[in-house]
Amino acid sequence: xxxxxxxxxxxxxxxxxxxxxxxxxxxxxxxxxxxxxxxxxxxxxxxxxxxxxxxxxxxxxxxxxxxxxxxxxxxxxxxxxxxxxxxxxxxxxxxxxxxxxxxxxxxxxxxxxxxxxxxxxxxxxxxxxxxxxxxxxxxxxxxxxxxxxxxxxxxxxxxxxxxxxxxxxxxxxxxxxxxxxxxxxxxxxxxxxxxxxxxxxxxxxxxxxxxxxxxxxxxxxxxxxxxx
Amino acid sequence: xxxxxxxxxxxxxxxxxxxxxxxxxxxxxxxxxxxxxxxxxxxxxxxxxxxxxxxxxxxxxxxxxxxxxxxxxxxxxxxxxxxxxxxxxxxxxxxxxxxxxxxxxxxxxxxxxxxxxxxxxxxxxxxxxxxxxxxxxxxxxxxxxxxxxxxxxxxxxxxxxxxxxxxxxxxxxxxxxxxxxxxxxxxxxxxxxxxxxxxxxxxxxxxxxxxxxxxxxxxxxxxxxxxxxxxxxxxxxxxxxxxxxxxxxxxx
Numbered sequence: 001x002x003x004x005x006x007x008x009x010x011x012x013x014x015x016x017x018x019x020x021x022x023x024x025x026x027x028x029x030x031x032x033x034x035x036x037x038x039x040x041x042x043x044x045x046x047x048x049x050x051x052x053x054x055x056x057x058x059x060x061x062x063x064x065x066x067x068x069x070x071x072x073x074x075x076x077x078x079x080x081x082x083x084x085x086x087x088x089x090x091x092x093x094x095x096x097x098x099x100x101x102x103x104x105x106x107x108x109x110x111x112x113x114x115x116x117x118x119x120x121x122x123x124x125x126x127x128x129x130x131x132x133x134x135x136x137x138x139x140x141x142x143x144x145x146x147x148x149x150x151x152x153x154x155x156x157x158x159x160x161x162x163x164x165x166x167x168x169x170x171x172x173x174x175x176x177x178x179x180x181x182x183x184x185x186x187x188x189x190x191x192x193x194x195x196x197x198x199x200x201x202x203x204x205x206x207x208x209x210x211x212x213x214x215x216x217x218x219x220x221x222x223x224x225x226x227x228x
Numbered sequence: 229x230x231x232x233x234x235x236x237x238x239x240x241x242x243x244x245x246x247x248x249x250x251x252x253x254x255x256x257x258x259x260x261x262x263x264x265x266x267x268x269x270x271x272x273x274x275x276x277x278x279x280x281x282x283x284x285x286x287x288x289x290x291x292x293x294x295x296x297x298x299x300x301x302x303x304x305x306x307x308x309x310x311x312x313x314x315x316x317x318x319x320x321x322x323x324x325x326x327x328x329x330x331x332x333x334x335x336x337x338x339x340x341x342x343x344x345x346x347x348x349x350x351x352x353x354x355x356x357x358x359x360x361x362x363x364x365x366x367x368x369x370x371x372x373x374x375x376x377x378x379x380x381x382x383x384x385x386x387x388x389x390x391x392x393x394x395x396x397x398x399x400x401x402x403x404x405x406x407x408x409x410x411x412x413x414x415x416x417x418x419x420x421x422x423x424x425x426x427x428x429x430x431x432x433x434x435x436x437x438x439x440x441x442x443x444x445x446x447x448x449x450x451x452x453x454x455x456x457x458x459x460x461x462x463x464x465x466x467x468x469x470x471x472x473x474x475x476x477x478x479x480x
Contacts, residue, residue: 124320128334129310142324221369
């Protein structure tokens, strides 16, 4: 059999397994990213505009997450929490670990985006009598979200690849399933080629999709730039 | 002219760290009056304007606006700002909103008008500064500097303020666009609005101002009739400054 035939052999015999594994990888990526977005946005707002004690707590959280490997965070949630009486299944532990991790990074991306909004926008908004919270929702967020899109695109592509750490807690995502298929068929190069092609294709699709969102939300005539 | 005082500033001080920016400003503005403030860069004119609408908190002294001491305690800062329009040197339009949305934002979010009413008022304000319907749905980055500044003026007047503050409104404009903005300001002054204008445009001051103040080093150095302050200043400092400005104009 030549290389192409072997790959076809794999996809026809293990197609369903691979497809399910890919879907699980995509699921972990998107749920993890969504948790990160839902938590990251308020974390960044609290960190930039909140009272001092909150700022300190959130900064500590971010430093803690950024300063420890994601795999350690996952093991903590999966293996250490049960000792404290919180037992989670592998999938839930994975999306929580990835979500909490991504929240810290996304909070930093948003913080940079808010920081890039000119002070003059604040002055103008306050000068017509808007409250600080309305300035946030009506001026800072709409502009900041746009600035943050490229960084968030990076983040979701990272997560797509980092979702493979769920392998270590036996979630049957793509790497896990590939390893089993590889061991069973001994077609290691072939199966990991399929895996690699999937990751690359997905990241290209995500990049294109982000580009479309960026263009759709672009402000006519204006290039909004993050701080470089 | 109605002589009721809309704004009274007494011994106003402001420090930025150790830097003493305002060193005891005393100033009064009558209702319906157009006051022009001239003076060198860095003399504290912008800081003074920002103190008046409380974008900057003064360290000492009093500001009485519309019979209320706004430097006192328990002041609703937003209510004060709502009554004072501010026009910035760099326009500061909301970049993500169209011209008409820029004008509507305050009407909807601060005055809580329904959108249709806000839109009607915004349209009226835009037309009054010469921004025609074809420009209403343009974004700031698609407008010329002069158009942006006129939208910014519309945004300020749409809120129906009692006082309008202009912080060097034409300094960031290309020379050929200055005229259209000054014309709008002249119209507003003639309508009897109360305005404080910080500017280097002495032509505008001579033509439109009721009173001119020469401001330097954190203080009011001289004040009086436009002709007197601009053409025959009493103090040496004002004379030197105005001479250099008039020189510039002659060269142009």
